[in-house]
Amino acid sequence: MNIWVTKTPAQINEASDHTLLKKNLRAVDLAALGIGSVVGTGIFVATGQGSQLAGPGILLSFIIAAVTCAFCALTYSELACMFPVAGSTYSYSYVAFGEVVAWIIGWDLMLEYLVAASAVASGWSTTFIPLLTQMGLKLPKALITPPLTTSAAGKVVFSGGVVDLPAILITMGISWILYIGIRESAKINNIIVGIKIAVILLFVFLGVSHVDFANFNPFAPFGWKGIMAGAAIIFFAYIGFDAVSTAAEETRNPKRDVPLGLMVCLGVIIILYVSVAFVLTGMVPFKEIDVGNALPAALARIGIRWGGALVATGAVIGMISTLLVTLYGQVRIFMVMARDGLLPASFARVHRVHKTPHICTWITGTVTALIAGLFPLTMIIDLCNIGTLFAFVLVSIGVVVLRKTRPEVERKFKTPGVPFTPMITVGFCFYLMYSLPKVTWFRFGAWLLAGLLIYFLYSVKHSKLQHGLQK
Helix, strand or coil: CCCCCCCCHHHHHHHHHCCCCCCCECHHHHHHHHHHHHCCHHHHHHHHHHHHHHHHHHHHHHHHHHHHHHHHHHHHHHHHHHCCCCCCHHHHHHHHCCHHHHHHHHHHHHHHHHHHHHHHHHHHHHHHHHHHHHCCCCCCHHHECCCEEECCCCCEEECCCCCEHHHHHHHHHHHHHHHHCHHHHHHHHHHHHHHHHHHHHHHHHHHHHHCCHHHHCCCCCCHHHHHHHHHHHHHHHHHHHHHHHHHHHHECCHHHHHHHHHHHHHHHHHHHHHHHHHHHHHHCCHHHCCHHHHHHHHHHHCCCHHHHHHHHHHHHHHHHHHHHHHHHHHHHHHHHHHHCCCCCHHHHCCCCCCCCCHHHHHHHHHHHHHHHHHCCHHHHHHHHHHHHHHHHHHHHHHHHHHHHHCCCCCCCCCCCCCCHHHHHHHHHHHHHHHCCCHHHHHHHHHHHHHHHHHHHHHHHHHCCCCCCCCC
């Protein structure tokens, strides 16, 4: 067995040419997928959490995270045009580095997407529950609180709750939508994205006249370290654009539509995030921001309760699209890994009528629902960020490696400034990873070790490439 065996570009692209999935998506759908995934829990929840680490300096935190993602998007665009298949970083790594690295990144992407989807479901629940309370519907605390939480000292303790039931129910509902089909899912996502952007613009419009510049002093109460810690946490807000490259196999013209979709997506979300962070920290002293319900609470604070209720409703609706796209990305990665034999074959089965990987969809939805229902949001977000940053590092290095090892492959889009652009991206990502808590590194290391154990016990023995079963 050669654990470093690589796929050829022809083997990767053959999967796209003979896919059973429907090729229905266009550039506008891809941009909406990215916006749908990125503009969600990050803007409605993580903005408030990041402000507690960086103060008004959260503005710089968002810009630093945005610059990092802009560099990452350039590298993703080149690889997605070369290999327009589902699987994202996993598929690219199979060509650039070999099977064992592809497995590690695939296992890492499981952490990214499963945990990100769980974080979105948990964030949706924290926004939905206050809305229910305002309507006079109060659920028992045991059914809206995960059994575990984190103390002020950062330790995991029992909360006294049983399960976050709303988070579980919304996850299973979205799994059903994905089971029906990608075109139907994309239509729903496009509608929700329109609502979500309208609600965010409403918040900015209502709040900007109430910005008090005194709230920006001190701008960075915790110094540069606080700004970087804030960037590391709210980086979670930007990760959804990875799902755009995951959708390449179901795109009509991926070599044109994927780069265009990525760039439109990033341009829109950078403007939205920086605007919201400016208005929020200008309206409310950062220490008084309601972390779990930041935007609606800020409007309610200045007496615009109807606006707060409308923004809360929009947040509840908007986060649905984030959850939809994140679950979609995870399902496609599972499907490709199973297609290569690294996971059980049932994960790659496509439904005869709906043309979706139905078994994988329900398994992914169930696991995500359990994580969201049992673990607190803060613990979930930290794990998600480190997994994503690690994936971005490998994508950036992969661009440089493939320029040397596969110069003959057509590149409809080329990352400018290679090797400097990818290496700057790597530097940004490592710095953000360094800013995360040490306990997150230990959890991440344990996850990777578990993944390697599964690879050597199961995946390498069932790999189609190892056994010459892949043409």
